[in-house]
Every structure is written in structure tokens, then in C-alpha cells.
Amino acid sequence: MLELLGNNSWMAEAVLLATWETIYMVLTSTVLSYLFGLPLGIILVTTAENHILENRALNQVLGSIVNAARSIPFIIFLILLIPLTRFLIGTSIGTVASIVPLTLAAIPFVARIVETSLKEIEQGLIEAAISMGANAWQIIGKVLLPEATPSLLLGVAITAINLVGYSAMAGIVGGGGLGTLAYYYGYQRYEDTVMWITVIVLIILVQGMQMLGDNLANKIVNKRR
Amino acid sequence: MIEIKNLSKIYFASGQEILALDNVNLRVQKGEIFGIIGLSGAGKSTLIRCINMLEKPTRGSITVDGRKITLLDKRELRLARQKIGMIFQQFNLLSSRTVFDNVLFPLEIAGAPRQEAARRVQELLELVGLTDKAGMYPAQLSGGQKQRVGIARALANGPKLLLSDEATSALDPQTTRSILKLLKDINRQFHLTILLITHDMNVIKEVCDRVAVIDNSRIVEVGHVLEVFSNPQTPTSHSFVNAVISRDFPGELLHSTTERSGDIASKLIRVSFIGASAGQPLISSMIRRYNLDVNIIYGNIDRIKDTPFGNLTLEVLGHPGLLQEALDYLRGEGLEIEVLRNA
Numbered sequence: 001m002l003e004l005l006g007n008n009s010w011m012a013e014a015v016l017l018a019t020w021e022t023i024y025m026v027l028t029s030t031v032l033s034y035l036f037g038l039p040l041g042i043i044l045v046t047t048a049e050n051h052i053l054e055n056r057a058l059n060q061v062l063g064s065i066v067n068a069a070r071s072i073p074f075i076i077f078l079i080l081l082i083p084l085t086r087f088l089i090g091t092s093i094g095t096v097a098s099i100v101p102l103t104l105a106a107i108p109f110v111a112r113i114v115e116t117s118l119k120e121i122e123q124g125l126i127e128a129a130i131s132m133g134a135n136a137w138q139i140i141g142k143v144l145l146p147e148a149t150p151s152l153l154l155g156v157a158i159t160a161i162n163l164v165g166y167s168a169m170a171g172i173v174g175g176g177g178l179g180t181l182a183y184y185y186g187y188q189r190y191e192d193t194v195m196w197i198t199v200i201v202l203i204i205l206v207q208g209m210q211m212l213g214d215n216l217a218n219k220i221v222n223k224r225r
Numbered sequence: 226m227i228e229i230k231n232l233s234k235i236y237f238a239s240g241q242e243i244l245a246l247d248n249v250n251l252r253v254q255k256g257e258i259f260g261i262i263g264l265s266g267a268g269k270s271t272l273i274r275c276i277n278m279l280e281k282p283t284r285g286s287i288t289v290d291g292r293k294i295t296l297l298d299k300r301e302l303r304l305a306r307q308k309i310g311m312i313f314q315q316f317n318l319l320s321s322r323t324v325f326d327n328v329l330f331p332l333e334i335a336g337a338p339r340q341e342a343a344r345r346v347q348e349l350l351e352l353v354g355l356t357d358k359a360g361m362y363p364a365q366l367s368g369g370q371k372q373r374v375g376i377a378r379a380l381a382n383g384p385k386l387l388l389s390d391e392a393t394s395a396l397d398p399q400t401t402r403s404i405l406k407l408l409k410d411i412n413r414q415f416h417l418t419i420l421l422i423t424h425d426m427n428v429i430k431e432v433c434d435r436v437a438v439i440d441n442s443r444i445v446e447v448g449h450v451l452e453v454f455s456n457p458q459t460p461t462s463h464s465f466v467n468a469v470i471s472r473d474f475p476g477e478l479l480h481s482t483t484e485r486s487g488d489i490a491s492k493l494i495r496v497s498f499i500g501a502s503a504g505q506p507l508i509s510s511m512i513r514r515y516n517l518d519v520n521i522i523y524g525n526i527d528r529i530k531d532t533p534f535g536n537l538t539l540e541v542l543g544h545p546g547l548l549q550e551a552l553d554y555l556r557g558e559g560l561e562i563e564v565l566r567n568a
């Protein structure tokens with residue numbers, strides 16, 4: 001790849017910058033979406049029937065909101081959120097501005113994926129903790145989250161990988177990063193090289209994230225096995 | 226230690242009412258090992274889970290160590306639960322924590338000071354014989370070792386009562402015995418009251434002082450284990466007892482008769498003996514005293530908790546009058562006699 005770029009230093013710079021922008025968008029929106037999505041997922045699990053904070057009404061309301069948000073295609077989400085992004089960031093163009101729709105789109109996804117991870121925990125473990133006199137916070141902090149850590153880490157990898165895809169879409173409407181690069185040079189100017197380089201970088205990014213997630217999760221699983 | 230009054234539990238599942246406990250009354254004394262035995266679905270788990278309110282009773286009251294556990298608010302209940310240990314069939318250890326940290330868990334919940342808690346964990350691991358496994362994860366332990374961790378964990382906050390929901394049902398017979406022995410030791414050492422449920426009469430036989438038989442959501446029999454073993458009152462208890470000490474024998478034996486001349490009577494009797502009388506040569510002295518002939522059909526001796534217990538099925542032949550006197554003699558010596566056939 002470096003050879004490809006060797007006689008094209010402007011291209012090398014553009015690709016490096018775009019890669020960095022993508023990583024920045026993806027990491028920031030992953031962190032931010034977990035900031036909201038993790039608690040939301042915990043609430044979804046614990047307010048379900050027969051769980052430690054059972055609350056039918058809250059569970060159903062949150063569940064419906066999450067489902068509704070998840071049923072909007074990301075590209076439409078992007079357009080819908082332009083006014084909000086402008087209000088929050090002052091512009092709807094650029095990497096920082098992209099973080100708003102990326103985060104908001106990922107929150108319901110994260111909530112569901114966290115919910116799935118936490119649901120796998122055996123009822124018996126929760127009951128054992130209850131029988132020892134644990135309160136809800138202790139059960140969440142000392143049972144649910146630690147027991148589900150490997151599964152939660154895999155969820156983070158999946159979220160980040162999804163956000164790589166979303167960020168490319170955001171790039172097409174001016175969000176920056178590899179999406180913008182591919183769109184400008186690849187699509188509008190027919191620069192095949194840039195297009196292919198973008199694809200390769202994206203593949204490497206996604207592979208890297210998946211491997212990182214798998215490795216971390218396996219490390220924990222192996223330690224406990 | 227535990228007083229259960231008019232306890233009923235109804236489950237609602239898919240539009241149906243399931244009566245899992247029907248007006249249960251029970252008292253468990255301080256310091257005893259009390260067993261509850263019943264078939265699958267009889268309501269055992271429901272009953273034991275009501276005692277620490279994992280299951281909310283539909284009706285009735287439960288008092289544990291003088292406190293009405295059914296009337297406590299959430300916070301009080303959490304504090305009360307810290308003093309009621311529980312162990313489970315599936316062990317329910319946290320896979321994310323080492324053996325040490327699993328035992329530490331209830332102490333963290335109770336907010337015990339760090340140093341003191343660590344000392345306590347060491348003590349408990351020593352008690353259950355797992356000091357060398359402190360740094361291992363539950364997945365690296367055998368079933369018996371897991372249950373030992375479960376027991377150490379249940380004892381961490383110094384409970385007065387230990388609840389055991391089929392704690393040995395997932396273990397092989399030998400491991401079961403070692404776990405039961407541990408429970409017996411703990412019961413003696415700390416005067417800990419233990420309430421255990423099981424479907425295995427061997428467990429009752431090995432450790433329990435008293436037993437309740439639960440059948441179809443109701444307690445049908447309560448008594449000292451020896452009493453229930455020597456003289457079960459209900460068909461359910463009868464079949465549980467028979468499962469471990471075979472009291473029944475082939476029916477044709479009941480009808481077969483030994484050849485005998487005119488004035489000789491025959492009786493088929495079952496003699497049950499408990500404790501001290503098991504050590505005395507009562508049968509041979511009966512034979513000499515009353516000039517009888519005895520045909521041994523079946524015999525069996527066993528141990529219930531720490532008391533020898535046995536039964537012997539005999540065909541006794543002799544003069545009709547003497548025969549009757551002989552039975553009275555045995556009864557007078559404290560043996561339980563059941564006449565199975567007269568001829």
C-alpha cells in the first residue's frame with residue numbers, strides 16, 4: 001500500500017488524515033454511546049419481569065423507544081438530526097459534528113446488545129446474591145457486570161465495527177473521515193486508487209477491532225476457565 | 226429457630242393458579258438439622274425459598290430467630306438475609322471471582338472492614354479445607370469443592386440458620402457423604418441450625434435429627450428421623466423409607482409356610498431395633514426362654530445419623546401361647562414388632 005502511495009504524497013497524507021478522523025469519530029462515539037447505552041441496557045434488563053428492579057411500565061416504555069430508534073435507517077437518522085447537531089455543535093459538517101448522529105444512533109443498539117449480554121447471566125447467581133442480602137446496586141456492580149464482561153467486550157467490538165460503517169455513511173454527507181475521502185476522490189473524481197486504499201484501510205480497521213475484542217474477551221474467559 | 230404458620234403459596238403462571246404450598250405449619254428448633262423430603266414438584270424449594278423470602282408467601286407467617294421475616298421492609302429484610310446462609314444444588318458461585326473472592330462476596334455486601342474480612346475468608350477456607358485453592362476460579366474445581374466454597378460463603382457473615390436447597394443432589398454418593406459430614410461438623414461446632422431439603426432419604430438418614438415429609442404441597446408427617454424410619458405413618462413416608470432400608474420383601478414369602486406339626490403355630494414378624502437394643506442378644510435369649518424355632522428370612526442393619534438401626538424379618542415357630550409371650554417379651558425390651566402373617 002505504501003508503494004502505491006509512494007509517488008503520491010498528497011494522497012498518503014489525505015488517507016492518513018481520513019483514517020485518523022474515522023478512528024477518532026468511531027472511538028468517541030463508541031465511548032459516548034456506552035455512557036448512555038450501558039445504563040439504558042442495565043435498566044432494560046433489571047426492570048424486566050422477575051428481575052431485581054421489576055417495573056413493567058418503565059421497561060415497556062424504554063423498550064418501545066429503543067425499538068423505534070433502531071428501526072430508523074441510519075441515513076435518514078443523519079438527515080433528521082441535522083438541526084439538533086447544528087444546535088449542539090454549531091455546524092452539521094465535519095468530524096465533531098458527525099459524532100452526534102453516530103452516538104445517538106448507537107445508543108439504542110448498545111442498549112440492546114448490553115441487555116442481551118446481561119440476560120445470559122443465570123438467575124441462580126442473582127438469587128444467591130439476593131439471599132446474601134445484596135441490594136440492586138451491588139448485584140449490578142458485583143454480579144451482572146463482572147459476570148458478563150467477556151460478552152460485553154465483544155459487544156463493544158461489534159458496536160465499534162458498526163460505527164465504522166455508519167461513519168463512512170456520515171462521511172458522504174460531509175462528515176469527514178474515510179467516507180468523505182472515498183466519496184470525493186473515488187466517486188466524484190474517479191480516483192480508483194483512493195477508493196481501493198479506503199476499502200483496504202476499512203478492512204484493516206474492522207479486523208483490528210474484532211481481533212482486539214476477541215482477544216480481550218478470550219483472555220478473561222481463559223483466566224476464569 | 227423457625228416457626229412457620231399457615232403458610233400458603235400460590236403461583237400464577239400463564240393464567241393458571243398453582244398451589245405450591247397448602248397451609249404449612251412447621252417448627253424447627255435451634256441447633257437441629259431438620260430435613261424436608263418430598264418428590265419432585267412437592268413444593269420443597271418453594272418452602273425453603275419462602276424462609277428467606279426469595280419467594281413471597283401468599284398467606285401465612287414465618288418467624289426466623291424471633292423476627293417475623295414476612296413483615297420486614299426491604300432494608301430490614303436485606304440485613305436479616307445476611308444472617309441466613311443458603312447453599313444451592315447448582316452452587317451458584319461467581320465465575321468472575323476466585324474462590325477467595327467468592328467467599329469474600331457476602332462480607333463485601335455486609336460492608337465488613339477489608340482486613341477483618343480477609344482474615345475471616347482465610348478462616349472459612351481452612352474450615353472447609355480449601356486453603357490451597359484460594360486463588361482458583363470455580364470452573365477449576367470439582368463439584369464437591371464448589372459446594373465447599375458455597376458452604377464457606379454461606380457461613381461468612383456468621384448466620385444462625387443455614388438453608389440447603391438440594392445441596393448434594395448434583396454430587397456423587399461419596400462426595401455427598403463428605404459434604405454431609407461437613408454440614409454435621411458445622412452444626413456441632415457452631416450450633417448452627419440447618420434446614421435442608423432433599424428427595425434423597427439417604428441424606429435424611431445421614432444427617433438429620435428430624436424430618437418432615439411433604440407431599441403434594443402439604444406436610445404429611447413430621448417426626449424424629451428414627452421414628453419415621455421405624456414407623457412411617459403415610460404411604461409417601463413409607464416409600465421413602467423403603468427406598469433406603471428395604472423393608473419389603475418378595476410377596477410369596479408371606480404365603481410360603483414351613484412344614485410344622487399340629488400344635489405348633491407360626492408367625493412371620495418384623496423386628497425393628499434402634500440404638501442400644503441393637504447391641505443385645507435379645508433374639509437368642511427369646512429362643513432359649515420360650516423354646517422357639519426361628520427361621521431368618523431377612524435382616525438389615527444400618528445407621529441413622531449416629532444411631533444403629535436395623536430390622537429383621539423372622540418366621541417364629543412354637544407353642545401358640547409361648548409365641549405370644551415371646552413377642553411381648555421383645556416389645557418389653559423396647560423392640561418394635563410388626564406381625565406380618567399369622568398361621
Ligand SMILES: Nc1ncnc2c1ncn2[C@@H]1O[C@H](COP(=O)(O)OP(=O)(O)OP(=O)(O)O)[C@@H](O)[C@H]1O
Pocket residue numbers: 236237238243244245263264265266267268269270271272424
Ligand atoms: N416460579 C414458578 N412459577 C410457577 N409455578 C412454579 C414456580 N416455581 C414452582 N412452581 C410450581 O410449584 C410446584 C412446586 O415446585 P417446587 O419447585 O417447590 O417443587 P420441588 O419440591 O422443589 O421439586 P423438585 O424436587 O423438582 O425441585 C410445582 O408444581 C412447580 O411447577
Ligand SMILES: [Mg+2]
Pocket residue numbers: 269270271
Ligand atoms: Mg426444588
